[in-house]
Amino acid sequence: MHLSTEAIVCAVLAHGEHGAIVRLLTPADGLRAGYVRGGRSRRLRPVLLAGNVVQAEYRARTEDQLPALTVELVHSRAPLHGEPLPAVAIDWATALAAVALPESQAYPHVHAALDGVLSAVEAAPAARGWAAALVRYELLLLSELGFGLDLSGCIATGTRDDLAFVSPRSGAAVSGGAGAPYAARLLRLPPFLLAGGEAGWGDILDGLALTGHFLARDILADRRGAVLAARERLVERLRRVTA
Amino acid sequence: MASPEIDALTQALARLPGLGPRSARRAVLHLLKKRETALAPLLRALETVNARLVSCHLCGNLDTVDPCAICTDGRRDARLLCVVEEVADLWALDRSRLFPGRFHVLGGRLSALEGVRPEDLTIDALVGRLAAGGIDEVVLAMNATLEGQTTAHYIAERIEAYPVRVTQLAHGLPVGGELDYLDEGTLAQALRARRPLG
Numbered sequence: 001m002h003l004s005t006e007a008i009v010c011a012v013l014a015h016g017e018h019g020a021i022v023r024l025l026t027p028a029d030g031l032r033a034g035y036v037r038g039g040r041s042r043r044l045r046p047v048l049l050a051g052n053v054v055q056a057e058y059r060a061r062t063e064d065q066l067p068a069l070t071v072e073l074v075h076s077r078a079p080l081h082g083e084p085l086p087a088v089a090i091d092w093a094t095a096l097a098a099v100a101l102p103e104s105q106a107y108p109h110v111h112a113a114l115d116g117v118l119s120a121v122e123a124a125p126a127a128r129g130w131a132a133a134l135v136r137y138e139l140l141l142l143s144e145l146g147f148g149l150d151l152s153g154c155i156a157t158g159t160r161d162d163l164a165f166v167s168p169r170s171g172a173a174v175s176g177g178a179g180a181p182y183a184a185r186l187l188r189l190p191p192f193l194l195a196g197g198e199a200g201w202g203d204i205l206d207g208l209a210l211t212g213h214f215l216a217r218d219i220l221a222d223r224r225g226a227v228l229a230a231r232e233r234l235v236e237r238l239r240r241v242t243a
Numbered sequence: 244m245a246s247p248e249i250d251a252l253t254q255a256l257a258r259l260p261g262l263g264p265r266s267a268r269r270a271v272l273h274l275l276k277k278r279e280t281a282l283a284p285l286l287r288a289l290e291t292v293n294a295r296l297v298s299c300h301l302c303g304n305l306d307t308v309d310p311c312a313i314c315t316d317g318r319r320d321a322r323l324l325c326v327v328e329e330v331a332d333l334w335a336l337d338r339s340r341l342f343p344g345r346f347h348v349l350g351g352r353l354s355a356l357e358g359v360r361p362e363d364l365t366i367d368a369l370v371g372r373l374a375a376g377g378i379d380e381v382v383l384a385m386n387a388t389l390e391g392q393t394t395a396h397y398i399a400e401r402i403e404a405y406p407v408r409v410t411q412l413a414h415g416l417p418v419g420g421e422l423d424y425l426d427e428g429t430l431a432q433a434l435r436a437r438r439p440l441g
Contacts, residue, residue, distance in 0.1 A: 011356050017260055042417075046426040050389045078428030079435065081389050082414070084396035091393050095355035226358025233353075233397060 001067060003029060003058040006074060008114060011098035012048045014040055022048055022069060023098050024056050027111045031101045034058050034069025044071070051077040051090040051118055077122060085241070086121045088234045089134060093117050099227050100141060100219045110144050113137040127241055132192055132199040135207035138215060139193065147171070147218040149210075151194060154178055165189055168213055187213055201242040208235055249275070301372075303348030303365055305330050313337065313346060320344045322379040326369060326398060328352045328386060336384060344382070347372065352385065352394040364394075366401060373405045380408040387414050387432075 007024035010031065015021045020039025025031050034056070039048055047054060053075040060067035080086040097114055101107060117137045120130035142148055148171075153160045155172035156179075164176035165186035179186050187210045190203035199207070212231065220227050245253070249271060257267035274282040292307060299311035306312055313319065313333075323344025327333050333346045349364045372378065383398060385391035399409050415433030416422075422430065 013356075043424075045388075046428050049428070052428070073426050073428075076426055076428030076431065078387075078426075079431040081387070081392040082432070082435075084400070087389060087393050087396060091355055091389055098356060226360070227355050229358075229360045230353070230355030230393075233393075237400075 001058065001060045001063055001065075003032070003056075003067075005029065005056055007032070007054060007056045008094070008097075008111070008118070009048055009050050009052045009054060010094045011050065012039065020044075020048060021066070022071070023103075024054065024069075024071075025097050025101070025107075025111050025114060026056070027108055028106055030105045030107050030111075031097065031103050032056075032058060032067075033103060034067045036069050036071060046076070046078060047071055047073045049076070049078050049081070050094040051080070053077075053115075077118060080122060085127045085234075085237050088230070088237055089121050089127075089130065090118060092230045092234050093121075093134065093137065095227060095230055096138070096141065096215075100145060100215075107144055110137075110141055113140045127238060128199075128201065128204070131204045131238060132207070135190075135193070135199075135204060135211055138211035139207075142211065142214050142219065145219060147214060149173070149214065151189065163189055163194060166210055171214060201238075205235070205239065205242070208238070245271075302333075302346045303330070303350060303368075304333055304346060318343075321377055323382070324372065324378050324380070325382040325384050327384050328391065328394070332384065332386075342382070344380075349394070352388075352390045353397060354390050361397065361401075366398060369398070370401060370405075373402055373407060378407055380410060383409065383411045385411075387412075 005026045005028065007026040009022065010025050011023040013021045015035065018038050018040050020036045021033055022036050022039060023031055023033045036044065036048065038044055048071065052073060054071040055074050057070045058067040077090060080090060093114060097110065101110065114137060117130060117133045120133045124130045139149065149166060150172040151163065153173065154163060154175035155167060155170060157175055159175050162176045163173040165174040165179035165183065166172065166189050167174055168187050173189060174186055188206040189210065190199060190206045192199035192203050193207060216228055253267045253271045256262055256270055257264045262270065274285065295307035297306065297309045299306055299309055299314055301310045301314045304311040304313060320343045324347055325336060325342055325344055326347045326349060327336065328349050328351060330348055333348055336342050347365070347369050349366065351359050351364055353359055353361065381402060383395040385395040395411060402409065413436055415429065415436050416425070
């Protein structure tokens with residue numbers, strides 16, 4: 001097996017005294033793990049940071065072997081680690097990909113979305129510029145893993161207009177009229193997830209509550225406390241920004 | 244061929260960081276040859292440390308006394324507190340003898356992938372030390388990794404209510420580093436942290 005591709009660093013696990021097992025999200029081959037000899041050396045530590053883009057080369061004799069991986073830095077996002085919100089966002093977005101995606105399955109849309117979120121975090125002067133992209137990334141990930149929400153029409157009336165809620169059980173949209181009596185038990189569906197465009201802080205927090213519910217229930221059910229703690233820290237920080 | 248006891252010693256040494264089976268065999272052979280000058284003192288030292296080893300209840304350092312030698316050192320500035328991830332970091336900073344204050348060991352760093360949460364670290368104990376008063380500055384000496392920095396940001400947020408100056412170690416060019424060999428992330432940090440000369 002020989003694979004040469006550009007990829008995003010998602011997880012780095014120390015292995016032995018000097019090596020590391022690194023999981024990268026590639027555009028065409030999905031999440032791929034590899035052993036980086038000297039991965040904890042002074043030279044490679046700044047390269048193997050979550051969120052960085054690297055040129056990766058995987059080599060293995062057989063497909064079921066953990067490949068040897070060599071990496072070269074293409075783009076570093078380390079300067080963002082010094083800022084609280086971007087650092088937590090990169091931590092969560094990359095950890096989610098590393099934990100949720102099965103290995104060696106192609107998810108080109110998830111790769112594009114993660115790259116988009118990280119680029120937005122880098123480019124936007126404030127969190128409002130990338131928080132909506134983060135919600136869309138989580139929604140896409142749910143969909144790609146088979147737990148997509150059905151936002152095509154109201155599950156009760158069939159109408160395509162006035163969709164305002166999502167059922168926390170079925171993941172299907174509910175119209176404002178049909179859902180109003182049950183509003184306290186339904187999740188709010190922010191308009192930007194249907195129509196696109198700009199999103200206010202209220203909508204972004206509603207979006208995070210929506211995706212957070214289904215991520216915790218369907219994707220991270222067995223490791224909820226551990227991984228979702230990073231997300232809770234992110235949401236808490238975003239709430240403080242908006243307060 | 245060695246006896247099972249010597250083999251067991253070799254295997255125990257081979258499990259230590261920095262030693263493999265070959266270097267462990269060399270170390271064992273050296274200990275056996277220099278029984279009086281090497282083996283006996285090593286044995287005594289190991290027994291003493293094993294009998295007295297404790298974790299300092301104030302800072303989390305490993306020592307043979309509690310509170311540890313650093314916490315009880317009257318020459319240290321009690322108003323300065325340096326927060327580190329691991330005991331190894333404390334020893335590295337203390338080895339340099341550049342930091343005149345005291346320390347606080349977190350016992351790790353927040354990690355989404357490894358499942359380390361704030362309650363798994365000694366952050367509450369740190370907040371307790373600040374609440375007790377007498378500290379003017381907290382130096383966050385976390386590793387320059389994503390996890391280290393998110394931990395630093397989290398701690399900064401947790402302690403912002405206390406009237407202390409919160410600082411962080413500088414990031415940038417390493418001593419003896421050549422620009423040509425540095426990654427763009429390090430260079431960007433160094434550029435951001437540039438300062439007037441002269």
